Amino acid sequence: MLLEVRDLTVHYDSVHAVDNISLHVIEEEIVAMIGPNGAGKSTTLKAICGLLKPKSGKILFQGENINGRQPHQLVEKKLCLVPEGRRVFASMTVLENLEMGAFTINNKEEVRDDIDKVYGLFPVLKERRKQKAGTLSSGEQQMLAIGRALMLKPELLLLDEPSLGLSPNYVDIVFEKIKEINNNGTTILIVEQNARMALEHADRGYVFEIGKIAFEDKAKNLLENDEVRKLFLGG
Amino acid sequence: MLFIGFGGGKVLLQQLILNGIIAGSIYALIAIGFSVIYRTVKFFNLAHGIVYTAGAYFAYTLTISLHLNIILSFFLSIIFAALLGIAIDRCFYYPLRKKSASNMIFLLASFGVFIFLQNLIQLIYGAQILTIRTGPVKEGHHLCGAVITDIQILILVVSSLLLVILWLFIQKSKLGKAMRAVSDDPIAANVVGINPERIIMTSFVIGSALAGAAGILISYETNIEPTMGFSAILKGIIASIIGGIGSIPGAVLGAFFLGLAENLGIWKISAGWKDCIAFAILIIFLLIRPWGFLGTKTEKEKI
Numbered sequence: 001m002l003l004e005v006r007d008l009t010v011h012y013d014s015v016h017a018v019d020n021i022s023l024h025v026i027e028e029e030i031v032a033m034i035g036p037n038g039a040g041k042s043t044t045l046k047a048i049c050g051l052l053k054p055k056s057g058k059i060l061f062q063g064e065n066i067n068g069r070q071p072h073q074l075v076e077k078k079l080c081l082v083p084e085g086r087r088v089f090a091s092m093t094v095l096e097n098l099e100m101g102a103f104t105i106n107n108k109e110e111v112r113d114d115i116d117k118v119y120g121l122f123p124v125l126k127e128r129r130k131q132k133a134g135t136l137s138s139g140e141q142q143m144l145a146i147g148r149a150l151m152l153k154p155e156l157l158l159l160d161e162p163s164l165g166l167s168p169n170y171v172d173i174v175f176e177k178i179k180e181i182n183n184n185g186t187t188i189l190i191v192e193q194n195a196r197m198a199l200e201h202a203d204r205g206y207v208f209e210i211g212k213i214a215f216e217d218k219a220k221n222l223l224e225n226d227e228v229r230k231l232f233l234g235g
Numbered sequence: 236m237l238f239i240g241f242g243g244g245k246v247l248l249q250q251l252i253l254n255g256i257i258a259g260s261i262y263a264l265i266a267i268g269f270s271v272i273y274r275t276v277k278f279f280n281l282a283h284g285i286v287y288t289a290g291a292y293f294a295y296t297l298t299i300s301l302h303l304n305i306i307l308s309f310f311l312s313i314i315f316a317a318l319l320g321i322a323i324d325r326c327f328y329y330p331l332r333k334k335s336a337s338n339m340i341f342l343l344a345s346f347g348v349f350i351f352l353q354n355l356i357q358l359i360y361g362a363q364i365l366t367i368r369t370g371p372v373k374e375g376h377h378l379c380g381a382v383i384t385d386i387q388i389l390i391l392v393v394s395s396l397l398l399v400i401l402w403l404f405i406q407k408s409k410l411g412k413a414m415r416a417v418s419d420d421p422i423a424a425n426v427v428g429i430n431p432e433r434i435i436m437t438s439f440v441i442g443s444a445l446a447g448a449a450g451i452l453i454s455y456e457t458n459i460e461p462t463m464g465f466s467a468i469l470k471g472i473i474a475s476i477i478g479g480i481g482s483i484p485g486a487v488l489g490a491f492f493l494g495l496a497e498n499l500g501i502w503k504i505s506a507g508w509k510d511c512i513a514f515a516i517l518i519i520f521l522l523i524r525p526w527g528f529l530g531t532k533t534e535k536e537k538i
Binding site: 049051070071072075076080081083087088089090091092096099100101103104148149151152 | 409412413415418419420422423424425426427430431
């Protein structure tokens with residue numbers, strides 16, 4: 001098991017708290033966390049990657065308790081986040097953004113190879129490599145944010161709302177790429193409001209409801225579950 | 236701030252332009268140091284002014300009291316200024332960061348640090364003016380109808396050199412790029428593996444070294460006193476704001492604009508109005524173009 005969250009409680013603000021939840025991610029899976037706004041999906045993800053301090057509970061990554069570690073420490077363990085809202089370095093070029101993704105890697109040749117790999121996955125980033133990231137479209141920025149996280153060669157990639165604010169066309173592309181990244185051997189944990197899209201691409205899913213996990217099952221089963229369909233998939 | 240003998244009525248304009256450039260290069264060192272720190276911590280570090288004062292007093296102590304070679308004392312003083320910057324951050328700002336204090340608290344704390352260290356310097360050295368200059372004043376060189384002294388040439392050369400080195404560092408080096416990344420988005424920087432504390436420390440080292448260098452250079456040119464940092468930090472802040480807060484090229488532009496405006500302003504009116512000109516420019520900018528020459532409009536909300 002790559003990631004195991006046991007009895008996690010996080011108090012963020014009253015709306016975004018999560019209470020005593022447990023979940024796990026197995027190697028090479030895509031796991032989706034879905035549910036309405038404010039149900040605590042993002043809070044859980046932020047606690048896993050170290051942006052929020054949990055009140056109690058255990059977060060085990062490769063068997064090691066990482067509860068309370070800072071994000072830059074978790075990067076060294078190959079646990080990386082693509083934050084909500086993309087958060088590219090707007091005043092820096094596309095190439096510099098990717099270089100910053102490799103901040104912790106000192107081997108220059110390795111970094112160059114990895115940049116080429118990211119360009120291979122997202123050819124548009126190569127075309128725009130000298131452009132300031134702030135001038136990219138939101139779809140391109142999302143690709144850059146994912147590419148930047150891939151520079152760290154993560155074991156576990158956390159994606160926070162990757163389709164938020166993207167045109168439908170880009171939503172399709174981003175999910176295709178997520179599948180491709182997963183096929184190359186990266187485990188993925190994803191928080192997504194677009195529940196149908198997420199479940200169609202995931203292996204398993206957790207359905208959040210006001211700070212609790214309401215359902216967990218294979219993604220395929222959740223898509224067919226009447227209650228889940230009625231609540232989150234529009235009937 | 237800088238006083239030079241005028242060569243006569245006709246050359247007054249050239250002389251004032253030259254004085255403006257020299258004042259501008261000192262302001263630029265202060266303003267850039269201030270901006271480098273502002274970009275990572277996002278508050279106005281008023282204690283920056285006392286690092287400038289301390290630079291001058293370090294130079295005085297090493298050169299006059301300890302009779303060290305002037306070049307050695309220059310570099311040692313810069314190192315001490317950088318260390319003072321780190322110490323200020325570690326002792327005062329770091330505990331506040333741990334408590335997630337608001338920017339207003341940081342601003343007040345930095346003012347407190349400024350007053351505390353200014354009084355400490357006064358306690359040690361006394362309130363009277365001191366001077367590093369030894370020997371008779373040499374006559375300056377004639378340049379395009381203006382007079383420039385050896386020390387002023389030194390100020391221009393050293394400050395330009397420091398600006399170029401800093402620019403290359405920020406644009407090309409990995410650590411410099413990481414500083415830009417933190418300035419753009421500290422959370423994104425953190426999730427790609429950049430330790431924010433390391434970048435904050437780097438920015439205090441660089442910013443304080445530049446402020447120290449400005450203080451040392453000015454101590455060769457004019458007398459020093461414990462209160463010299465106050466007007467220096469005000470000018471640094473004005474230059475940063477009119478240049479565009481957080482923009483490094485903006486800080487340089489703002490500094491030279493301020494230096495020239497102050498000095499050309501006294502062409503027609505008395506020199507006592509210099510500070511008045513500086514603040515008038517600040518007010519005009521805040522009213523008409525609060526994001527400055529090169530700042531972005533979103534930055535103006537942070538002022």
